[in-house]
Amino acid sequence: xLDSRPEGVALLDADGQLVFWxxxxxxxxxxxxxxxxxxxxxxPLAGLFGKAAADGIPAAGAPDSTRRALLTAQHKLGHxxxxxxxxxxxxxxxxxxxxxxxxxxxAQRLDALAHGENETEEAExxxxxxxxxxxxxxxxxxxxxxxxxxxxxxxxxxxxxxxxHGAAACRAMREKVRHALAQGLRPGEQMGCWGDSGFLVIxxxxxxxxxxxxxxxxxxxxxxxxxxxxxxxxxxxxxxGAAQADCADESALTQLLEGARHAMEDSNLxxxxxxxxxxxxxxxxxx
Numbered sequence: 132x133l134d135s136r137p138e139g140v141a142l143l144d145a146d147g148q149l150v151f152w153x154x155x156x157x158x159x160x161x162x163x164x165x166x167x168x169x170x171x172x173x174x175p176l177a178g179l180f181g182k183a184a185a186d187g188i189p190a191a192g193a194p195d196s197t198r199r200a201l202l203t204a205q206h207k208l209g210h211x212x213x214x215x216x217x218x219x220x221x222x223x224x225x226x227x228x229x230x231x232x233x234x235x236x237x238a239q240r241l242d243a244l245a246h247g248e249n250e251t252e253e254a255e256x257x258x259x260x261x262x263x264x265x266x267x268x269x270x271x272x273x274x275x276x277x278x279x280x281x282x283x284x285x286x287x288x289x290x291x292x293x294x295x296h297g298a299a300a301c302r303a304m305r306e307k308v309r310h311a312l313a314q315g316l317r318p319g320e321q322m323g324c325w326g327d328s329g330f331l332v333i334x335x336x337x338x339x340x341x342x343x344x345x346x347x348x349x350x351x352x353x354x355x356x357x358x359x360x361x362x363x364x365x366x367x368x369x370x371x372g373a374a375q376a377d378c379a380d381e382s383a384l385t386q387l388l389e390g391a392r393h394a395m396e397d398s399n400l401x402x403x404x405x406x407x408x409x410x411x412x413x414x415x416x417x418x
Contacts, residue, residue, distance in 0.1 A: 137357040138236040139214075141180060142221070145230050147172075149180070158351030159214070159237060159314075161207030175205035179214055180233065202235075208348075210318065212237065236357075237314050261323025261331065268321065268333050269384045272376060277319075280342040280375040282332035282349065283391035284312065287368045287403035289328030292360075300360045301328060308367060311356035315349050329395075339375035339408055346373040346406035354404060370398035374409040 133140045139156035141149055149172065152164045160176060167173065172180050179202045204212045216235040223229050272279035286308055293301040305328060312330065316322060325331035332349075336342040353369040372394030374387045390409035398407040 136234075137355045138234050141233040141235075143180075143231045143233070145228060150230070154351070155355040156235075158348070158355050159235070160204070160212065161348065173207075175207070177204070178202055179204035179212065179216060179235065206315075208317065212314075258323070258325055261321075261325070264321055264323065265331070265333060266384070269376070269387075273383075277335040278337055278375070279387075280334040280336055280339070280373065281387055281391045282334055282342070282346050282406075283325065283372040283374075283388075283395040284308075284330040284332065284349070284353075285326075285370045285395050285399060286328045286353075287370055287399060288366065292365065293328075296360055303360065304358050304365065304367060307356050307358045308353050308369060311352045311367075312349050312369075315345075315352045317345070331391075336375070339373070342373045342375050343406060343408040346371040346408075350404060350406050368404035370395050370403045371406040372396070372398060372409060373406060 133151070134153045136153060137155055139159045140151065140153040141156055142151035144150050149168055149170075152162075152167055157163050160179075162173060162176070167176075200216055202214055202216050204214070206212050214235045214237055216233055218231055218233045220228060221230045221232055268276075269279055271277070286305060289301055289304065292304055305324075309322070309330065312322065312332070316332070317334070319335055321333040322330055334342055334345060336345055350369055350371055353367060356367045358365050358367045372391040374391035374394060376383060376387050394407040394409040398405045401407075
């Protein structure tokens, strides 16, 4: 049950060691269970879990309390996280303190993120506006600029939600997904609306494998987005197609988009909630 919650959940023993770490916690922080359970809290997370544990587990005899605080830590990839954390004491049947539970979710403060200076403007722009940015970034790559890759993001539930609840519900879900994805963007990345219910991310990972790993992180962030419509919680997942440029001839950008689109469709046909890397040969062949 705890593993399916949309917010991060961590359980600590009486010594402050992490003994439980759910899927949402992995997606929010970038740290897997194998990296964090029964080990010292990583230094980048000390501001979040170290402080929460210290504040949340009072000395023996002190009254129990549930504490909420806005805390700052670092994602495994290096960017800053701001999370609202709530800590409560855990006791056994005899009343002895056995640890603490910490529930946390990302604070919606996109303007404070390192990559968010122009992201709101980009995400709300039309596809035509973003297409201009796409060509500009690719031209920069073709002149020897940073690596260039594309993540084509489709919201799996968009069409069904549009049919059952209307266009307003679909727009609200799309905005929720946009906020969730923005939490995982790297500095310098650009995201814009693409199609009726999707997004395009311009990425600068050094290789295709790193791009695919980044796409999978974004899949996890979308999955924990807490979307509600008229009080009902609606599951949200995305399908992502990733394509990395390895040449810069005139047709390369078109092929790159096609490769990312096909990879996204493959993700969707496989059940959604996943990322697929475009086959190298289908993206660009050196001239």
